[in-house]
Amino acid sequence: MPFPADLADALAALLARRPGLTLAVRWYPEVASTMDEVSRAAEEGAPRGLVVGAEAQSAGRGRWGRAWISPSGAGLYFSYLARPARGFDLLTLAAGVAVRAGIAEATGLHADLKWPNDLLVGGRKVAGLLAEAARLGTPDASVTIGVGVNVRLAAYPSDVAMGATSLEAALGHGVDRGAVLAAVLEHLADTLVSLEAGGAEAMLQAWRAASPSAVGTPVEWSDPSGSRHGITAGVDESGALLVRTSAGTERIVAGELVWHLRA
Ligand code: BTN
Numbered sequence: 001m002p003f004p005a006d007l008a009d010a011l012a013a014l015l016a017r018r019p020g021l022t023l024a025v026r027w028y029p030e031v032a033s034t035m036d037e038v039s040r041a042a043e044e045g046a047p048r049g050l051v052v053g054a055e056a057q058s059a060g061r062g063r064w065g066r067a068w069i070s071p072s073g074a075g076l077y078f079s080y081l082a083r084p085a086r087g088f089d090l091l092t093l094a095a096g097v098a099v100r101a102g103i104a105e106a107t108g109l110h111a112d113l114k115w116p117n118d119l120l121v122g123g124r125k126v127a128g129l130l131a132e133a134a135r136l137g138t139p140d141a142s143v144t145i146g147v148g149v150n151v152r153l154a155a156y157p158s159d160v161a162m163g164a165t166s167l168e169a170a171l172g173h174g175v176d177r178g179a180v181l182a183a184v185l186e187h188l189a190d191t192l193v194s195l196e197a198g199g200a201e202a203m204l205q206a207w208r209a210a211s212p213s214a215v216g217t218p219v220e221w222s223d224p225s226g227s228r229h230g231i232t233a234g235v236d237e238s239g240a241l242l243v244r245t246s247a248g249t250e251r252i253v254a255g256e257l258v259w260h261l262r263a
Contacts, residue, residue, distance in 0.1 A: 003027050004055060010178030014186055021189050022049035030072070032059040034079040035132060035146045042081055042134060042142035048192075051185060053078030060148065063130055064256050074154035074166075076181050079146040082192055088143060089239035089253065090200055091192065092117050092131040095145045097206045098191035099127055102184030103149070107167055107175055113211040114259065115232075115241045123261050124165035126150055147184065151177050200237070208235065218260040219243060221252070 003011060004027065011025060024047075031037055037052040057077050060068035070077045084091050096117030103119070103126075104110050111119040111126055119127040130146040150166035152175070167175045195203055208214060213232065220229045230245035240251040 006176070007178040007181055010176070010182040011185075014182040018186060021186065022047070023051060023185055023189055024049055025051040025053065025185070028052070028054045030054055030056040030058060033057055033061055033146075034077055035061065035130065035144055038079040038081050038144045038146075039132060039134065039142075042144060045140075046081055048081055048083035049189060050081040051078055053181075061130065061146075062128055062148070068128065068130075068148050069154075070148065071154040073152075075151050076147065076149040076177060076184070078181070079144050080185070080188055082143040082145055084141060084143055084192075085196060087195070087200075088131070088133050088136060089116075090195060090203065091143055092129065092145070093207050093235070093239045094191050094195045094203045095129050095131065095147070095188060097203055097210065098187040099129060099147055099149070099184050100210055101191070101206075102187040103127065103167065103180060105187070106179040106183040107171060109167060109170055110210075112213065113207060114213050114261075115211065115235060115257075116239070120261075121165050121170040123263065125163055126165050126167060126170060145188070147188075149180060149184070151175055151180065204235065204237065204239075211235075213259060213261055214241065217262070220258040220260075221255055223255070 031054045034052045034054055041050055054077050056072040057070035060070035062068040096113050100111050100113060100119055111121050114120050117129040118125055127149040131143055133143045135141050150164055152168045153166045215232055215234050217232045219232055230243035233242040233244045235241055240253045243250045243252055
């Protein structure tokens with residue numbers, strides 16, 4: 001499909017300005033999930049930098065098996081193929097830093113990161129990332145990084161609407177989707193290259209600076225020993241969330257947390 005009119009010029013300008021950027025972008029009117037499109041291409045040997053986006057998704061998914069409601073034209077829905085030599089956890093944090101930086105560059109809006117990689121404005125979600133890995137530890141390793149950005153609010157189900165915001169709602173004016181997409185893709189490609197080139201410490205610093213909730217926020221979760229709670233105490237050098245509990249400091253590498261964010 002030809003790119004939607006509001007994306008075409010910005011993408012063309014990006015590729016003209018940065019011809020060395022490894023990006024191959026495909027865009028569809030609707031797919032089930034861009035995650036499936038990129039994962040399939042990864043299995044078929046596609047190189048890093050493949051991006052598949054869609055105007056709408058009929059089965060968009062989020063973390064923990066949740067649906068990602070993806071109405072036509074209301075957001076940006078795309079997946080990016082990374083071929084990491086190492087480090088899945090840092091890669092997902094890096095992707096959050098990159099999406100945040102792209103949104104900030106294109107709109108001036110500085111979202112907060114919430115571990116591992118939600119983007120919040122005023123405590124409401126404006127964008128989410130989902131990373132799915134395959135064949136990690138082999139030369140064919142791939143990580144499909146899915147990015148969903150709420151550009152304008154749509155008729156979401158009420159449980160989603162309560163916790164969601166959009167770029168336009170947060171800014172109080174219209175937003176150029178193409179500018180956001182181009183800036184996010186540029187930051188994603190650059191951030192992942194610099195991570196591979198040894199930029200983990202700088203990336204973690206940027207992540208920590210953008211994530212006020214990573215320190216001092218009450219959280220709850222469940223593990224095999226039952227229901228747990230504690231206070232966040234930062235992220236370590238491998239990207240794990242540290243939580244101070246009555247039994248000591250726990251490292252959380254995965255799992256769903258309930259966050260009691262400050263209002
Ligand atoms: C989350 O916050 O739970 C992650 C949301 C990720 C949504 C994006 S939209 C593009 C890509 N395709 C999907 O099906 N999901 C991701």
